[in-house]
Amino acid sequence: MVLILTFLIALVFSIASENSVIAKKKEKYGVCSLFVLWLASAFRYYNIDGFDYNIYEGWYANVPKLFEIKSDTLVRFSYEAGYFYLMSFFKTLGVTFYGFCVITSAFFYCCIWKGFKRYTVHYGLLTMFFAYKLLFYDTHISMRQPITIAGFFLIMPYLENRKWVKYFIGAFLLSQFHNGAYLLFPLYFITYLNLNKFAFKWLYIIFTPTIVLGFVGVDVLGPIGQFIQANADSEFTASKAAKYFDSDSTSSINIIYTLEFFLFSYFIYRRFDVIFKHGENKEFILKIFVCLLPLFTLFRMSEIMTREKDYFTLSYAILLGYMIDSLNSKGLRKSMIFFIFSLCVYGYFRLLFGFNGDMLYREYRLWPFVDGCSFFDF
DSSP: OHHHHHHHHHHHHHHHHHHOOSHHHHHHHHHHHHHHHHHHHHTEEOOOTTOHHHHHHHHHHHSOOGGGOOTTTGGGSOSOHHHHHHHHHHHHTTBOHHHHHHHHHHHHHHHHHHHHTTTOSOHHHHHHHHHHHTHHIIIIIOOSHHHHHHHHHHHHHHHHTTOHHHHHHHHHHHHTTOGGGGGHHHHGGGGGOOOOHHHHHHHHHHHGGGHHHHHTTOOSSHHHHHHHHHHOSSHHHHHHHHHHTOTTOTTSOOHHHHHHHHHHHHHHHHTHHHHTSSOSSHHHHHHHHHTHHHHHTTTTTOHHHHGGGGGTTTHHHHHHHHHHHTOSOHHHHHHHHHHHHHHHHHHHHHHHHHTTTTHHHHHOEEGGGSTTOOSBOO
16 A cells, blocks of 8 residues: 555656746655655565565675674675675664665665756656656665666766766776676767767667567577686576576566657657757767667567666656657647656556566565564664
8 A cells, every 4th residue: 555655645746846837846846756755665664585675684684794794704795795895884883674775765766866857857757757667676676786776877977978087986886786887887988979860760770670589589698698607606606697698587678668668769769850959968868768779679688688777767757858848839748748647657556566466565564563673773
C-alpha cells in the first residue's frame, strides 16, 4: 500500500509542477514529488531469501568497523573497496543497515535533483520517468551501482564541458563503488561527436540491424567473458563473468522497452531541427540519450551491458521536456504531458505488480514499524 500511496502523492505533485508557470513553485512541487518517493525508498524493509536487499544486509552485518580492519581484511570481501569502506565508516559511527539505506537513498535522490536541475524545468516529467524506469531496481533492490549512477549525475557538467581531469578523477572514484562505472571512461570521447541530424540518422542505420545478432544467438561479448573466467583470480569473479557475459541472460532488455526507445527516437528525428534550434545543453543530453542505442541493439542480450543503461535513462525525460517546449500549441503540450504521465503510471504499476509475482508489493514494509529496527545501533 505504501508503494501505491507514495507514487500517487508524487504524481499529484508532479502534475502541479508541470501546470505551474511560476519557477519557484515548479521547483517546490518537483522537490516534494521526489521527497515522497524517497521516503518509500529510504525506509524500505524486505525479508526475502536471496533478495539483493537481504544480501547487502548480510554484507553490512559482517563488515568490520574501521578500527577493526586488518591488512588482509579486504581480501575476504568480494566487492569493491569503496563500498567496503563506506559501509565500515557508517558502521563505525553506529549507523545500522537501515540507517545506511536512509543515507544512501538521500544521496541518490539529491544527486538526481542536483544533476538534472540545470538541464530541465520539467521536474514533474523527470520524477515520473524516474519512478517508471529506475525507482524499483535502483532504490529498492541494487545498492552499489546506484551510488555510481548518482555520482555520474554530479560529474556530468565536467563531461559536458570537457574538463577531463575532474571527470576522470570522478569516474575513477565511482569505479571503486561499482565496476560498472568503468564505462564512464570511454564515455568521455562522445563529447567530441558532432551529433547533427545526419549523424543521428546514420548511427541508427548502423546499429539497428545489429539487434538481429542477439536473436540468432551470436555471442557478442562471449569471448571477453571466457577470457575473464580463464584468468579470474577468484571463483566469485569467474562466476560473475559467466553470468553477466552470457548472451542468453534473462536480464536482457525487454522488447517493449526496445520498441519504446525506437518510437521516441523517431519523434526526436522528425522534430530534430525545431527541438535543437536553441539551447547550449540540448546536444549534450542528446549524446547521453544516444548512448542507449548500442545497449538496445548490439548489446541488448548481455546483462553486463544492459545494466549500464540506467546511467543514461533519465535523458528520456529531459528530451521529452525539450520536445514539449518545441510545440506551438498549448493544448498539444498539455496533451503530450498527459500522454507521458499516463505511460509512466501504467509502467509503474505494471512493474509493481509484475516484478517476480508482485514480490515488492507483497513484501514491502517500513522498517520504523518493524521490531528491532532502528537508525543507530545504540
